[in-house]
Amino acid sequence: MQYLLLIYEDEKALHDRDEKTRIQVFDEYQAFTASVREADQFVAADALQPTTTATSVRVRDGRAITTDGPFAETKEQLGGFYLVQAKDLDEAISIAARIPSARFGTIEVRPIMTFG
């Protein structure tokens, strides 16, 4: 079954992070991604540009309403994701716990909807 692991982190804290930690986390992500691929769990992954680059779109009464910013102001912001293949929630949780950002922010684990 597939799970989407949504990576939430405080962007300000992320921005204020010192260079040394930044590099260390980057290296950890490299190693982590490699291990997920190795275990045949990797489906997709990407980092997102910060919420300052976000645009929200709503269509109401046939009109597209476009606004600057993410859909909601939150304490931690969505910064990236991994789409993984896991046999059950416990396996998905153990992958999520190894995401380097997990110790700074929160990883939301969501099962992908299966139809039929």
Added chain:
Amino acid sequence: MSASAHDRLQAVLRTDRARILSSLIRTCGGDFDLAEEALHDAVVAATTQWPQRGVPDTLDAWLLQTARHKAIDAIRHDHHKREKLDELGYAPEVLHEEEELAPIPYDMLRLIFTCCHPALSEEARLALTLRTVVGLPTSDIARAFLVTEQTMAQRLVRAKKKIRDARIPYRVPERGDMPERLETVLLVIYLVFNEGYSASSGEQVVRRELCAHAIHIGRILSELMADETEVLGLLALMLLQDSRCEARTNEEGDLVLLRDQNRSLWDRVQIEEGLRLSSCVQGGESHGAYAIQASIAAEHARANHADDTDWREIVRLYRELLRVRPTPVVALNHAVATAMAYGAEEGLRLVDALREDLDEYGPFHASRADFCRTMERWDEAADAYERAIALSTNEPERRFLEGRLREAREASSN
């Protein structure tokens, strides 16, 4: 249906329903609803077949196997279920090959750990554990937690849906995850116990029975995980606390403090078992929070009279507890024990350091009030009792504090 066959069916359901269900859920690929429906159908089959063909030799095995066949039929006729279970490797053919005829004890552990999975909300864990592990009817659980039956039924539906949709696995956690997962199980059991323990004699029986249900789950767990000291520690703690049940309230339903309780009303059988378990655990090296709390309860249980209580030992134990569980509430209990062992002034000194953390916590003010009362600082005591009353969450406790407040005001004006 003949009386004998009916009685025996009821008897096996009373004692074995949870065990049968726990094994059935496994063979149904972790599907709680499928298992419950299949078991229900098997019970219906028993009510017609047992009077005609005689009661089988092993009742639980008969029910389990019959339910299995019902589940297989249900899967065959529902292609969604079939697809899903195929994906998990639980095809009907696999179910047929199931070698174990009777319920497996290990399946109870699978059931308990799944019901207490951290991915379920706390209230979902409590509800699902009481429904499937204890077998309480939904209406009883609703009354025990003071919600409507509909609310509780929906809570159970949502919990089972989360298990299905997020695919929470039906298994005992691996060694690496065990400490955290066991902690959630023990917490669920202790929460159930505390709901029952805090229910006063004026409240419904179904609430006070929660203590017995918690102890029952604790026993099951202690049989299946006999080398886990915290499991034994929790059971010991619950037995020792529950042993004081009869003495905790008087005829008017008022609260009786530990030091004023009639100890001849304490349940000696529970105390004996609690003390035995507690000393079993004491032998080991690392002492977890429940084991230490059990040791503290054991100190009270061993004292035939309140004056015989070894308060210095209790203070030592609270210091140990503070190391593993450094919370303000534990610090408060440590302060109370310190007052008993070393005087109210010492206790007050320790307790005042906790004001910032516990200013909204009733027992903090009640304890302060009690120390001030002992030192005859009546004005301060009265103020603190007022605060405690304002924060009190149950009737007998409130009445008790109001009595103390009257006494303090009277003494103050003299």
